Amino acid sequence: MHGTGTIYKRCGCRDPLTGRQRGSACPGLKRRGHGSWYLALPQPATAAHRATRLRRGGYPTRAVAAHALARLRDPELVSSGALMSCAQWLGHWYATVEPHLRASTARGYRKHLQQYLVPLLGRELLCELTHDRVQQAFDMIVRQHRDSGRPISGNTLRRIQATLRAALNAAIRRGMLTANPARYLDLPRTPRPHPVVWTDARVAEWLRTGQRPAVAVWTPVQTATFLARISDHRLYALYHLYALRGLRRGEGAGLRWYDIDFTARTLTITRQLQQRERGRLEVCPPKTAAGERTIALDSGTIHILVIHRNQQRLEKIAAGELWNESEYVFTDRYGRPLRPDHIGHTFQTLVRASGLPPVRLHDLRHGAASLALTGGCDLKVIQAQLGHSTIVTTADTYTSVLPQTAHAGAEDTARVIIDAARRISRSIRQQPKRRHRRTKPRSAAHAVTRTPVAA
Template sequence: MVQRTTNSELPARNARQKNDYGDGTIYERQDGRFVASLRSSTGKRIERYAKTRKEAKEKLKQLIHENEQGSLVTERNQKIGDYLDYWLKMRRDSLAIKVTTYVSYSSYLHRNVIPVLGNIPLQQLTGTHIQKLYTALRNDGIAPNTIHLIHTILSAALNDAVRWHRIALNPCKHLTAPRAQRTEIKYLTHEQAMQLVEAAKGYRIEQIILLAVSLGLRKGEILGLRWDDIDFDQGILTVRRTVSYIPPHDGELHMYLETDPKTATSKRTIILPTFIQEALKAHRAQQLQERLKAGKEWEQHNLVFCSMLGKHVKPSSLRTQFKGALQKANLPDIRFHDLRHSAATILLSMGVNVKVIQELLGHANISITLNIYSHVTPTMQRDAMKELDQHYQIARKGEIMVGSV
């Protein structure tokens, strides 16, 4: 039988504070609830309520753990902006997300969420606040897919807030964010791709564009290539890594991060056509001249594509030159990644086997390739049916000729 205490029998606050930092106590209130109480390393006492003593013991264990890990929040009115910054760093430092993902999430939150919700206390954040944010973003012309991604990030952050006992419920739980929509793929035709390659001659990214629009390599895969990855004797190129540009954040300087490719199947070997081998050999000869001219200022990273001093190619420089080549060729404004889509579309329209294209692009399975490039299959079907019809007509004529003999 549980023995309850009266107000006079409740432990005095001063008495509880005699415990060492990190020590905790459990006591029962007059209303029958149990309290798990802990004095943090900052000297502030944190209390959590429970219905049973057993539940209170579990909450006290959690308090002690959070205090030891340095994740215990003692401020009752912590602002949502401060919490999101804290959450991002916790996820990054615990290796729950990659550094590149951390930078991406941080960009979305600081650009779209924190300016609107940042000053609201975390415990006062409601679904109405978040729904108004989504409406404002939509009115500002933010794409539904972007709002959907923001919802996913924010929901994950608030789920952790619930798990860490900062809030009781996730206000995102019952909200409906805009559904992610399948965006229409932009791509160049074979003729347009040739125009771009011709217009890019003389640009430092000439061969970069050639690899992207011919082989479908991703930007990070191209910029991560080293000369050791190219075997001219065998005529092959091996994708072993990808390079991501990390912009300045948290007082740190920008950096280039080399990681494994996007998926296991993204590590692949590609047979190079002769025209690409010749372009790369010419590019290597030009790079050697630049290296000799730079002398001691050259940074040797053995990169296939680099600056005039051997450093990584700046994304801003690549973007500027790419847009310039598009304008020079009088082509529509597309993303660099759309060159990958262009390569796949061109190869499919040429009748190249889908399995070959899947391996070339490094997709995990053929269904991904077919799903992304389904816009090409109707044309492929028509061509296939025409060819089938031709074969049928030829066979039919043969039967008639045989029957007439």
């Protein structure tokens, strides 16, 4: 192997006796058109990677392979690091940005890299990555999910694209690329799922087919039924807060006792608890600036939190020296904060045991917004309660019109028309009646006979 690289020809023919590929030893390589041209270029060791050989192949002629080798030996290309494979660059980029990411963002990036981007694009050289090659990779993602019977949504594809774009933008800033090949991809569009209510008809359809909406909301009766059936659970107060006040999962996990003002009946959200790899917990600020908020609590919720605090004190006595003084409102039996994943898994277990139609933990947030709307709350109040940056998100995504609200609206609309019709009828009855004079019919003698005019 020469230090400046080499070019060779090989094919995929197999030896009939051993079954191994003949490669460069195939006697048919002397024939024109048999096999392809390849190149090999040694890569020196770096602090992050050991010495390797860069191999590329499939070139139709020796001249094309020689041109590719000359390009890969370009000093500027070598010095910029663009000869790095996509797998190497994506790994390096993630290790660089991971300490500065929210736990949920880091988890999403890691899933996109491991499940999609590295398997489909990892062998490509960074300097050879093109828009067409990236488009082919995303088309493959769509086909794989469709063939497995689990179609991937357009929103998920765009999140994967956003991860790749962020990594390649970092490569552009370092001079390794001049343009981002992950831009302007042709991705399928899917409408944003809108929460639908578990009406009796939808529940019957779910029981018959097993199909459920992407985002589903319980009715007030279903929500009350769920809370009644888990009233003896040690985390009842947590799921009560999720269902009635619409906290995010990490916000509920991160609550501390001094965030609750029992006298003023308020709850203050200043942070959330998120989970990184290997279950490590991390305290993060709320999702948005509007997420830092103070939420009003009703007297019933305050009473439930008082009961929960007394129960936690009993658990502290039972744990003895094993108790961890963490100041968290919701903990395990030894005072340790709860992992958000544990909260979600426990919720799904309770939903299945309740016999109610399925919802996600985050769907309780949608349901809390719809309950507040049904209770007569203004959209601006609901926006502040949920911690949304804009009222558009509250109105378009999180509020569903519950059946009783829709019926009340229909009755109110009809009442407007009925009242207007009554006013019109009343005004007609109150108008004075006109007296019409009867005119006597003319006699035949007074009738005027028209004589036809001759043409």
